[in-house]
Amino acid sequence: MKKSMLAIGAISILFFSFIATQPKIYAQAGGSSVPFLLISPDARMSGMGETGTAIADDINAIYWNPAGLGFLDYFPKQNPFDENEELRPFRQVALSYSPWLPQFNADLFYSYGTIGQYFDYLQGTVAFNFIFMNLGEFNRTSANGDPMGKFISNEFALGLSYGTIIAPDLSIGAQLRYIQSNLTPTVAGQQDAGNGNSVSFDLGLLWKPQNLPYITDRLSAGFNLKNIGPKITYIRESDPLPTTLNLGLAFNIVKDEYNDLKVAGNFSKLLVKRDSLGSDPLPKSLVTGWDNPGADWSFGLEYWYDQVFALRAGYFTEPSTIGGRQYWNFGAGVKYSIFHVDFSFINTVEANHPLANTMRFSMLIDWR
Template sequence: MTMISKGMAVVAAFALVTSASFGQVGGAAVPFLLISPDARASGMGDIGTAIADNANAVYWNPGGLGFNDTRQIALSFSKWLPQFNADLFYSYGTYAQYVDAIDGTIAGTVIFMNLGEFKRTLSDGTVLGTFRSNEFGLSLSYGTTISEDLGAGVNIKYIQSNLAPAGLGSAGAGVGISAAFDLGFLWKPQKLDFFGMNLDNVLRLGVNLQNVGPKMTYDRESDPLPTTLRTGIAIKLVEDEFNDLLISADFSKLLVRRDSLGSDPIPTSFVTSWGTGGIETGIGMEYIYDQVVALRGGYFTEPKAAGARQFFTIGAGVVYELFKLDFSYILTVEENHPLANTLRFSLLVDWGLEG
């Protein structure tokens, strides 16, 4: 029995262009966990570790939740790999609220990745039926401030992968289930003197260890989660009554080492993975006028050993009362790249703690 579907090629491409882990033999499971959810960060070259301090900090750096003292809903949607016209889409939703009794912000998040429809066929081409593939994650988060300038946060995740029905006999068949955690810190010094330079409210530094957990186990194989170490820096270049200009950069490393014999376990892979793949780099800028209109641009690159993705990004945003709407667009260096023309839309609703 075989599976024949345009979706098979699409899912393979999804894996290749989504995660550096697929530049290695076999790769890691559930690469949807590495997709940037919000259009603000996506428009700046897929960066956010040092700048996310609203509900979207759940993905980029839960330490940023410690600086959020309001109630927010963040929603995002993107048609994924539009070049394939294969009904792949990514959706994301987070609710975050500050709770005075625990001196911090709690959040709940849902992520859903639709991977399309597959045909189930015999070797002679007879169609036995169809099935749909998807992956999703649920998480609970908590973030607080350790000091006036330092935030810390943690995510606890449930992850499920439904690539193919059990009994098909293919790799990845059956329901894969795992759990993971993230741990992040964000430093936003309000007072900082650096060799005579006044950096008060100018510098931000962030670090986030993502997707630490046991392997995702299917019927016939087990694959490691895409455990990733992210670091970020942001500098506020201009801040006055009407203008804000920010530059930021992220550096991320997949902490997975896998070869034809298998993959290294955690925490061994935290050390051995540095000899494989490479470091992804994103850099971006954001200009905001009168706290109403934002323009963004960025660039993302990774070494050949890690997948060789390269693309430019542009984005924009507008604020109206308690609504913030953002969009981003990917401009790939390579023609006919699967990520070309990818659009992301996200909405942030912030209505404070009262009302």
């Protein structure tokens, strides 16, 4: 693909505008960097409208709510009537892939993977993950338009997470993440490039009461404050990370031998405050970020038949003052032996939206 240096700017703007925020947000609600951190990684939760904060019941909890790792201790017995069968510690691997912004035919793609295991001596589950966003290959040209070779633009993050139970119905989790952004290479005679790095951490809580009156163990509630960290610098310009507060609720409407129907909702608020004078630093932005107009809301449901076949649907919306993204999510999943395979699809309300027809493919493996 032949592109000029202007293409990297165009792709970056489009990526930022339609994934994390819209141009209105940049002026009104923050203008954060590395928006790839806000892309939901797995097809299951994406198919439910990105409502994973209060669910977080597999290894992908490292993204949605690291506190969910605390409840992932042992696999259920394959034969519940066999008293001699030993409990096996939870171990799971997840992989996801998504061609990104397919309408642009720009060879963008998003990939994600995680692996985790419960350790009895740590009384919790440890997980490691990576996120990689490929922004394509570009032709580099001089100020006179002469070709100077090619470069690849990408961003990635590496994360380490831990979750544990701190009360019978309550878990806590955290993630430490390294972030690297490689937008443009270093040019001879210049000291700076469009590259930057930073670190961040996430903090989550998950409440899963077991004996509530009338509803027993059907309700769960989650909290996740993510992407907390120092600004990332490009060519002497510093931009804040997309620090985000997520609150979620989930409820099992139907739960019997063959049928399982769950509904969930999620509230998401970008806590970044930026204006013409710059952006507020942490921890001040955790307070001033509430002055940003509006927030994202999402709702979803998941139906399992015999814990073998799943159908999912969800809806994501944000007010027009912060971009106005609105889309339906649909998904399906199949579970066979130790394998879980999931697929999701975005159907945007607005015609010809860059996110239209975005698909995700995911696989989970129970490493028994």
